[in-house]
Amino acid sequence: xxxxLALPLCYLLGSIPTAVWVSRLFAGIDIREHGSHNAGLTxxxxxxxxxxxxxxxxxxxxxxxxxxxxxxxxSKTAWHMDHGHQTFALACGVAAVLGHSFTVFAGFRGGKGxxxxxxxFTGVSAAPALTAxxxxxxxxxxxxxxxxxxxxxxxxxxxxxxxxxxxxxxxFAAQTSVGGVIQWTELFHLLxxxxxxxxxxxxxxTALFVxxxxxxxxxxxxxxxxxxxxxxxxxxxxxxxxxxxxTDFARDARAAGLNPQRVAILGAGSWGIxxxxxxxxxxxxxxxxxxxxxxxxxxxxxxxxxxxLPGVKLAESVQITSDLAQAVGGAAVVCLIVPSHTLRSxxxxxxxxxxxxxxxxxxxxxxxxxxxxxxxxxxxxxVMEVLPGAHAGNVSVLSGPSHAEEVARQxxxxxxxxxxxxxxxxALQDIFFMAPYFRSYRSTDIAGVELCGAVKNVIAIxxxxxxxxxxxxxxxxxxxxxxMVEMSRLGEKxxxxxxSFFGLAGMGDLITTCVSKHSRNRFVGEQVxxxxxxxxxxxxxxMVAEGVRTVAGVRELARVHKVDMPLTEQVYGVxxxxxxxRESVEAxxxxxxxxxxx
Numbered sequence: 001x002x003x004x005l006a007l008p009l010c011y012l013l014g015s016i017p018t019a020v021w022v023s024r025l026f027a028g029i030d031i032r033e034h035g036s037h038n039a040g041l042t043x044x045x046x047x048x049x050x051x052x053x054x055x056x057x058x059x060x061x062x063x064x065x066x067x068x069x070x071x072x073x074x075s076k077t078a079w080h081m082d083h084g085h086q087t088f089a090l091a092c093g094v095a096a097v098l099g100h101s102f103t104v105f106a107g108f109r110g111g112k113g114x115x116x117x118x119x120x121f122t123g124v125s126a127a128p129a130l131t132a133x134x135x136x137x138x139x140x141x142x143x144x145x146x147x148x149x150x151x152x153x154x155x156x157x158x159x160x161x162x163x164x165x166x167x168x169x170x171x172f173a174a175q176t177s178v179g180g181v182i183q184w185t186e187l188f189h190l191l192x193x194x195x196x197x198x199x200x201x202x203x204x205x206t207a208l209f210v211x212x213x214x215x216x217x218x219x220x221x222x223x224x225x226x227x228x229x230x231x232x233x234x235x236x237x238x239x240x241x242x243x244x245x246x247t248d249f250a251r252d253a254r255a256a257g258l259n260p261q262r263v264a265i266l267g268a269g270s271w272g273i274x275x276x277x278x279x280x281x282x283x284x285x286x287x288x289x290x291x292x293x294x295x296x297x298x299x300x301x302x303x304x305x306x307x308x309l310p311g312v313k314l315a316e317s318v319q320i321t322s323d324l325a326q327a328v329g330g331a332a333v334v335c336l337i338v339p340s341h342t343l344r345s346x347x348x349x350x351x352x353x354x355x356x357x358x359x360x361x362x363x364x365x366x367x368x369x370x371x372x373x374x375x376x377x378x379x380x381x382x383v384m385e386v387l388p389g390a391h392a393g394n395v396s397v398l399s400g401p402s403h404a405e406e407v408a409r410q411x412x413x414x415x416x417x418x419x420x421x422x423x424x425x426x427a428l429q430d431i432f433f434m435a436p437y438f439r440s441y442r443s444t445d446i447a448g449v450e451l452c453g454a455v456k457n458v459i460a461i462x463x464x465x466x467x468x469x470x471x472x473x474x475x476x477x478x479x480x481x482x483x484m485v486e487m488s489r490l491g492e493k494x495x496x497x498x499x500s501f502f503g504l505a506g507m508g509d510l511i512t513t514c515v516s517k518h519s520r521n522r523f524v525g526e527q528v529x530x531x532x533x534x535x536x537x538x539x540x541x542x543m544v545a546e547g548v549r550t551v552a553g554v555r556e557l558a559r560v561h562k563v564d565m566p567l568t569e570q571v572y573g574v575x576x577x578x579x580x581x582r583e584s585v586e587a588x589x590x591x592x593x594x595x596x597x598x
Contacts, residue, residue: 002078003074003075003078003079003088006070006071006074006088006092007091007092007095008095009070010067010070010071010092010093010095010096010099011095011096011098011099011104012099012104013063013066013067013070013096013099014063014064014067014095014096014097014098014099014100014103014116015099015100015102015103015104015105015106015110016059016063016099016103016105017039017103017105017106017110018055018056018059018060018063019031019039019040019041019043019044019056019060019111020032020039020105020106022044022052022055022056022059023044023047023048023052025052026048026051026052026391027048027052027360027391027392027393027394028356028357028360028389028391029047029360029391029393029394031043031044031047031048032106032107032109033248033252034047034393034421034423034424038109038111038112039103039106039109039110039111040110040111040112041053041056041057041060041111041115042146042147043111044056046420046421046444047392047393047420047421048391048392048393048420049392049420057115060100060111060115060116060119061115061116061118061119061122062119063096063099063100063116063119064093064096064097064100064115064116064117064118064119064120064121064122064123065119065120065122065123066096066119067092067093067095067096067119067120067123068089068090068092068093068119068120068123068124069089069123070089070092071084071085071088071089071090071091071092071093072084072085072086072088072089072123074088075088075089086124086194086195086198086199087192087195087198089123089124090120090124090195090198090199090202093117093119093120093121093123093124094120094202096116096119096120097113097116097117097120097206098113100113100116101113101213112150112210112213112214113209113210113213114150114153114154114210117154117206117210118132118133121157121203121206124195124199125161125164125199128157128160128161128164129157131156131157131160132153132154132156132157132160133153135152135153135156136149136150136152136153137149139152139153145221145226147214147217147218147220147221147226148217148221148226150210150214151210151211151214151217151218154206154207154210154211155207155211157203157206157207158203158204158206158207160203161199161200161203162200162203162204164196164199165191165196165197165199165200168191168194168196169187169191169196172187172190172191172194173187176190240422240423240426242426242427242429242430244423245423245424245426245427245430246426246427246430246431248423248427249332249363249424249427249431252361253332253361256332256357256358256361256362257330257361258330258331258332258361258362259285259330259331259332260332260431261283261284261285261332262284262285262286262287262330262331262332262333263279263284263285263286263287263331263332263333263334263335263432264286264287264289264327264328264331264333264334264335265279265286265287265288265289265327265334265335265337266289266324266327266328266334266335266336266337266338266346267289267290267335267336267337267338267339267367268288268289268290268295268296268299268305268320269305269308269337269404270305270308270309270404270405270408271337271367271404271407272288272335272337273288273305273308273309273312273314273404273408274309274312274404274405274407274408275335275337275367275407276288276314276318277312277314277315277318277408278407278435278438279432280314280315280317280318281315281435282432282435284432285317286317286318286319287318287319287320287321287326287327287328287331288314288318288319288320288321288327289321289322289323289324289327289328290320290321290322291322291338291342292322293322295322296320296321296322297322299314299320300320303315303316308404309404309405309408312408312409324346324349324350324353325353325354328350328353328354328362331362332362332363333362333363333364333365333428333432334362334363334364334365335365335367335398336364336365336366336367336368336379336383337367337368338368339368340368340369340370340371340372340379340549340550341370341372341373341549343366343368343372343379343382343383344372344382344386347382347383347386347387348386350387351386351387351388354389355389356388356389357389358389359387359388359389359390360389360390360391360394361389362394363394363396363424363428364383364387364390364394364395364396365395365396365397365398365417365428366379366380366383366395366396366397366398366450367397367398367399368453369399369450369453369454369456369457369550370453370454370457370549370550370553371454371550371553371554371557372553373549373552373553376553376556376557376560378447378450378451378454379397379450380395380396380397380446380450383395392420392421392446393419393420393421393424394424395419395446396417396418396419396424396425396428396446397417397418397419397446397449397450397453398415398416398417398418398433398440399415399416399418399449399450399452399453399504399505399509400413400414400415400416400440400504400505400508400509401413401414401415401504401508401509401511401512401513402415402509403512403516403518403519404518405518406518407437407438410436410437411437412437412438412439413437413438413439414438414439414440414441414504414508415433415438415439415440415441415504415505416440416441416442416443416449416500416503416504416505417429417433417440417441417442417443418442418443418444418445418446418448418449418450418505419442419444419446420444420446421444422442422444425442425443425444426442428442429441429442441503441504443500443503443505445496445497445499445500447491447494447495447496448491448495448496448497448500448501448505448506449496449500449505451487451490451491451494451496452487452491452496452500452501452505452506452509452510453505453509454550454553454554455486455487455490455491455550455554455568456483456487456506456509456510456513456514457513457521457550458550458551458554458567458568458571459479459480459483459486459487459510459513459514459567460510460513460514460519460521460522460525461521461522461524461525461528461548461551461571461575462479462483462525462567462570462571463476463479463480463513463514463515463522463525464519464521464522464523464524464525464526464527464528464529465525465526465528465529465571465574465581465584465585466479466525466529466585467522467525467526467529468525468526468527468528468529468530468531468581469529469581469582469585471585475585476514476515479514479567480510480511480514482567483510483514483567484501484502484506484507484510486563486565486566486567486568487501487506487510488501488502488506489563489564489565490554490557490558490561490563490565491506493561493563494557494561521548524537524538524548525571528574528575528581529581531581534548534575534576548575551568551571551572551575551576552572552576554568555568555569555572566588566591567588570584570585570587570588571584
């Protein structure tokens with residue numbers, strides 16, 4: 001009787017909710033509340049990336065394999081068999097798969113069990129199982145659809161086991177035949193005893209089970225809305241129920257003791273004020289943090305920054321403070337709009353004020369366009385590194401062609417909100433960053449959107465240098481086009497999606513920054529092109545030109561990733577090595593002939 005305890009034991013083994021526990025360990029979240037709300041490998045990858053996905057994959061595979069080994073070893077000992085009872089081992093494997101899919105430890109909401117099933121079959125029929133896994137990888141590589149790969153691989157495995165069954169049946173038929181007559185009863189008893197019949201039946205049951213578990217994916221495949229692994233197109237992502245995303249956002253905020261209608265803006269510069277004005281006009285509760293107590297007090301009294309946004313007055317409903325804890329307290333969303341070189345110190349201050357749970361319950365949105373000079377990190381990477389509780393599921397980025405001067409005057413503007421979790425992006429987009437004159441689109445390409453915002457500033461400085469040299473439209477057209485090439489080269493190398501670089505955050509922001517009179521980076525380049533030293537130009541500015549600090553970081557990233565970025569090299573030479581602006585243009589024109597795509 002004791003041996004039958006192996007079945008519930010293997011069910012509990014399979015019930016280990018790897019995805020749930022790993023997501024909590026890596027990011028402090030319950031993965032079932034994010035992405036597709038599935039406690040499976042694909043959802044972990046979508047929301048948190050490959051690092052937490054890897055241990056999930058390994059453990060899920062081992063759960064199935066271990067269950068089979070338990071069945072074989074236990075039956076070998078209990079029933080005094082040479083190699084253990086394969087059918088019993090399969091039953092233990094099935095128990096593990098059911099445990100994974102309907103885990104008792106996570107409200108019976110588990111994953112689809114494909115990897116655990118693979119582990120089971122690897123334990124009892126390694127060659128067909130590993131061949132099916134190779135087929136799964138091939139389909140995934142060719143189509144990008146994990147669901148389609150899983151469905152086809154399970155069917156492939158069932159067919160492979162059918163072929164194996166037929167081969168053994170023919171062999172056993174020859175062994176058991178008497179006078180050329182097949183002894184069917186004895187043949188099937190032998191096939192069952194050897195486990196081949198059971199394996200055949202289970203392989204087809206598994207194929208049908210995988211298809212049944214993927215029925216929602218099949219519908220999305222038919223509609224053309226299924227998530228594509230490593231997707232390169234926005235329309236390959238799963239459709240998001242925006243209303244449900246907003247409901248989930250509000251529910252989670254309230255559960256954490258936060259006000260889903262309250263937003264904190266850290267940074268009271270022109271961009272921070274423009275966003276505060278837009279959000280307050282939507283009826284949201286807005287707090288605006290200014291580092292300097294003196295400046296905060298003056299802004300409270302005057303409600304404007306005449307040197308940066310003349311004529312723009314902040315609504316009385318906007319709370320202005322220099323107390324960081326007061327500004328963030330109760331806010332479900334925190335907008336980070338501080339200069340790039342101060343972000344790390346601001347995050348360190350926040351880390352000292354709030355617990356990891358309090359940080360993890362909020363959404364953090366970076367509006368900052370830059371690369372940290374020494375570490376070469378993107379802004380969201382700094383936030384996740386310094387803030388305990390910040391992770392890929394609650395750190396987002398907003399970018400696009402959006403000068404504060406025009407947003408503050410309600411000039412129609414469009415931007416991109418990018419989050420690893422598209423449901424989070426949808427909630428942020430609809431609740432906060434959508435107004436009659438301010439429209440946002442959503443993306444899941446955080447790396448691409450952030451790199452667009454950083455690299456385009458380097459090209460904008462180059463555009464200003466051309467203005468300073470009094471060169472023409474032909475030159476600017478060439479600069480912007482080749483600048484796009486450099487942006488996309490580096491971005492793709494660093495994990496960004498190519499389409500992001502030809503969207504609002506890339507091409508849209510590049511065009512705007514290269515030609516606008518409001519562009520601080522273009523202005524810096526123009527002054528340098530006229531022969532003024534960079535230190536003198538920066539000393540006379542009241543606002544930050546992020547591109548100057550970004551140039552060195554982008555140049556180093558290009559070297560690290562072995563990406564050819566001649567425009568960036570020349571801008572660096574002009575700003576930091578005393579190179580003549582006109583000589584730099586001549587050097588670019590004198591480069592060796594090559595194909596346009598190079």
